[in-house]
Amino acid sequence: xxxxxxxxxxxxxxxxxxxxxxxxxxxxxxxxxxxxxxxxxxxxxxxxxxxxxxxxxxxxxxxxxxxxxxxxxxxxxxxxxxxxxxxxxxxxxxxxxxxxxxxxxxxxxxxxxxxxxxxxxxxxxxxxxxxxxxxxxxxxxxxxxxxxxxxxxxxxxxxxxxxxxxxxxxxxxxxxxxxxxxxxxxxxxxxxxxxxxxxxxxxxxxxxxxxxxxxxxxxxxxxxxxxxxxxxxxxxxxxxxxxxxxxxxxxxxxxxxxxxxxxxxxxxxxxxxxxxxxxxxxxxxxxxxxxxxxxxxxxxxxxxxxxxxxxxxxxxxxxxxxxxxxxxxxxxxxxxxxxxxxxxxxxxxxxxxxxxxxxxxxxxxxxxxxxxxxxxxxxxxxxxxxxxxxxxxxxxxxxxxxxxxxxxxxxxxxxxxxxxxxxxxxxxxxxxxxxxxxxxxxxxxxxxxxxxxxxxxxxxxxxxxxxxxxxxxxxxxxxxxxxxxxxxxxxxxxxxxxxxxxxxxxxxxxxxxxxxxxx
Numbered sequence: 001x002x003x004x005x006x007x008x009x010x011x012x013x014x015x016x017x018x019x020x021x022x023x024x025x026x027x028x029x030x031x032x033x034x035x036x037x038x039x040x041x042x043x044x045x046x047x048x049x050x051x052x053x054x055x056x057x058x059x060x061x062x063x064x065x066x067x068x069x070x071x072x073x074x075x076x077x078x079x080x081x082x083x084x085x086x087x088x089x090x091x092x093x094x095x096x097x098x099x100x101x102x103x104x105x106x107x108x109x110x111x112x113x114x115x116x117x118x119x120x121x122x123x124x125x126x127x128x129x130x131x132x133x134x135x136x137x138x139x140x141x142x143x144x145x146x147x148x149x150x151x152x153x154x155x156x157x158x159x160x161x162x163x164x165x166x167x168x169x170x171x172x173x174x175x176x177x178x179x180x181x182x183x184x185x186x187x188x189x190x191x192x193x194x195x196x197x198x199x200x201x202x203x204x205x206x207x208x209x210x211x212x213x214x215x216x217x218x219x220x221x222x223x224x225x226x227x228x229x230x231x232x233x234x235x236x237x238x239x240x241x242x243x244x245x246x247x248x249x250x251x252x253x254x255x256x257x258x259x260x261x262x263x264x265x266x267x268x269x270x271x272x273x274x275x276x277x278x279x280x281x282x283x284x285x286x287x288x289x290x291x292x293x294x295x296x297x298x299x300x301x302x303x304x305x306x307x308x309x310x311x312x313x314x315x316x317x318x319x320x321x322x323x324x325x326x327x328x329x330x331x332x333x334x335x336x337x338x339x340x341x342x343x344x345x346x347x348x349x350x351x352x353x354x355x356x357x358x359x360x361x362x363x364x365x366x367x368x369x370x371x372x373x374x375x376x377x378x379x380x381x382x383x384x385x386x387x388x389x390x391x392x393x394x395x396x397x398x399x400x401x402x403x404x405x406x407x408x409x410x411x412x413x414x415x416x417x418x419x420x421x422x423x424x425x426x427x428x429x430x431x432x433x434x435x436x437x438x439x440x441x442x443x444x445x446x447x448x449x450x451x452x453x454x455x456x457x458x459x460x461x462x463x464x465x466x467x468x469x470x471x472x473x474x475x476x477x478x479x480x481x482x483x484x485x486x487x488x489x490x491x492x493x494x495x496x497x498x499x500x501x502x503x504x505x506x507x508x509x510x511x512x513x514x515x516x517x518x519x
Contacts, residue, residue, distance in 0.1 A: 123273030128161030175276025193334030243283030314363030325387035404501025
């Protein structure tokens, strides 16, 4: 057996002070629970961070459910005992080793292989990011993140790849099923919640406390065992043909989406073997449950009870607005403000957007919530008033784009033609610039205008939209390919459409005496 996570310090961490060290898994949990200043993990890729974070919190919660405390004062040895209790009866520390030669025994996030042989498994796969490897990213053209970028993988590289694959994978072709915690096989497993700060320990301590408090209620609400449910699914043998009943699983069960085994040669070099399955590991599959299985970080659509799925636009300002004010979504437990949350918090949102045959980017957003907004979100009446203001601002921005900016851009690109072709997609480039500017400014301006009368709030937002539309139009004028012979005609026609649209949608800006004299 190779690389025991319970005893071997294979997880490389960096501290806020800039120090580097290595910890065992119990040592890491002890450090996070104590609030130590862990800044990051060497070898952890950005898209793997949400999976690693939720794994650590779920594991700590499962290990602490019967401990009677949150583990903040527990030592490394005490955390080691708690983790061993989760795998009691498995014949030692085999479930915590990266490589276990005896295939009838579990290895870390690797179920036992009832066949007793890796014949028929695909491999050897020489690296966690090899092609094909363990990574959940689909990079068919080998761009952006390259295959095989990790030249000499270390044990923690394999740990992060396993955690990400087994707890975040979606459907990726025949015999490759995904986790139950997503809306469909082509969905995503988002992580959304409030955070006291941007540190790993701050988030960990908050969410661990919350998971321990909410566990029994979540279990009853989703008809799962309050105690004694399956917690670590990798302990159960899996031949690939049968699914494990969801009703037998703890709400915080750690999934294993795929059949994988790691092996180590005499020199210690690791390789992976994997094999497709005839059925998903948990039944009913995600398409039936729509991902609404009690995950504490996943918002659920009120309309159809489906887990949030994140697409290519990620967490833009409108998506964040819907999540923050629960407009169409029911928040998960981690996205509910707690009495002991600080006066200023963050809304954290992350997801790997997936689609049929590809991935549409890793999206992550930290939204600062200042003190004034934090207390308005806590009160029902003030929260609804703020939600209404935000919703009205989004709707007005959409009207300005549709009825003023877009026709102006089309007129410019089509050289001033009287009849616009609205199927012309050349305006998208500047439409994206418009969205980018709104995305940057939306929440800061919302917070800045909190204490103003509604009429003044509306006037300030209208002034911003007018200014933004004019600036984007000027950028398009400078960049758009328009024939010189019709350039001035195009400008005149486009500018007339823009100004007319703005006048209809937005209140007129105040005119100073000097400006009035000039005119």
